[in-house]
Amino acid sequence: MIDALGELFSYQFMQNAFLAGTVAAVVAGIVGYFVVVRGEAFAGHTLSVVGFPGAAGAILLGLPQLLGLAVMCTASGIGIGVLGRGAVRDRHAESAAIGTIQAFMLALGFFFVSLYKGLLEGVYSILFGTFLGITRQQVLLLLVIAVVVCAVLAVVGRPLLFLSVDESAAAAAGVPVRALSIAFLVLLGLAIASTALITGALLVFALLVMPAAAANQLLVRPGQAMIASVAIALIIIWTGLTISYFTDLPIGFLVTGVGFVIYLLARLMRRFAAA
């Protein structure tokens, strides 16, 4: 057992995968709490779809994949925020704008893939994840993104929670509702870019939504729920990476599968506790 784990960490690509996964899980666990409380899973899904052309475009241009993901996800976050809302939050306008961006971005991803013939094999890993080929450089970039996201959330987290649960009251209390809502979509874009590097663009929910949704079933205090969300995200990514290394099963499936099981357990525990 110990030997096996020693073998796991003796390869630099596995060290990088664990480092990147750990950083991504922390960011996704915290940002995910706000996604769940704000009910913005749909926006999260869109930004992750947008990651596909971002990553494909970066590879086409010979740039780091994470850079392409980060640029596209944050730019689209701003786009959704600005197009999708007037002075007052309008869920209908928001969902229409989101759907529009989503369709166009998916098409753009296919366009990039068709331009770069050699990418075809890479499509799977962009969409469904891989832990191979993560460089130290990317780990460092991830770390920078994570520090920025956590620092910003430490400053705006409380007013963001206020406006997430009651926008009118927050506005009356002087919270800059529109600016903060857009800022959050930018943070969400960065969190998704970090996560998509490992889980793939289509499976970011494994770290972004499942841990927070599970934590929210069990804990009703914001601080505790956020810590639990991070802890669950870490369990998911560490378990996923370990099993994937020893079995060769795809990482995207493993993290999503573990996340799904934890979410189901959390729901069962809540029902059991309520009964």
Place this chain on the structure above:
Amino acid sequence: MVQIAPGHQQAAVGTAALRLEDAAVSRGGRAIWSGVSVRVEPGEYVAVLGPNGVGKSTLLQAILGLLPLTAGSIEVFGRPPRRAASLVGYLPQRHSFDSSLRLRARDLVRLGLDGNRWGLPVPFAPGGREIAKRLDEVLEVVGASTYARRPVGELSGGEQQRILIARALVRRPRMLLMDEPLESLDLGNQQAISSLAAHICRTEGVTVIMVAHDVNPILPDLDRVIYMAGGSAVIGRPEDVITTEKLSALYNAHVEVLRTSDGRLFVVGQQLEAVSYHAHD
């Protein structure tokens, strides 16, 4: 430190809680109401009545300073509305919280205290005990102590309203604005919330201004009503304002006020659509 004590928030004696002078407001270029002159004294319990779309919520927005006047003047405790924001607690119009909202009621109340502040609450920081004491206190005032540790989404409509009142009161405001807090509550809860508002008004000296759909459940507790219709408003005691003559003049059409044997008021008129809200029950 979070400012909890009222201290500096005392206004000069003789200052009105709310004073509008020939005030007008428009939205998107359309005049909502104009020529409104209203004076509310500190410690009064006042209801804002009138048909849908007449601008009752807009009046609250103006008091909060979120919507500038297009004419006339408005003062809250003798100050311009934005500068009186710390004196005003606000309960927005809402139907109910999503049942999936997994946030402790007590934490929602706390957002009323420091939810607009940047930075994180530091655990075990000095002042934490004071905050906890204030939360206990305000939850006791609204009678929500027993369910304050449950998630908001699991509470009933009446319980959610009490939690929201606690949140609006937690900073010890001198005025409480409530936008249709009785909406979607059953009659018993409507009366209970109204007597709670009256209780807060009498015991804490808080001026309460409540937008309401139906005057009858709150009639026994009210001091005065602001009745809005026809792009303007009048203020007075319910029995003086809700009369055939006053309302006919305000609507600029013949409407009739009926009083049932148990003292309930009904407004009927040709444009029944606009005023039938009094008759629903």
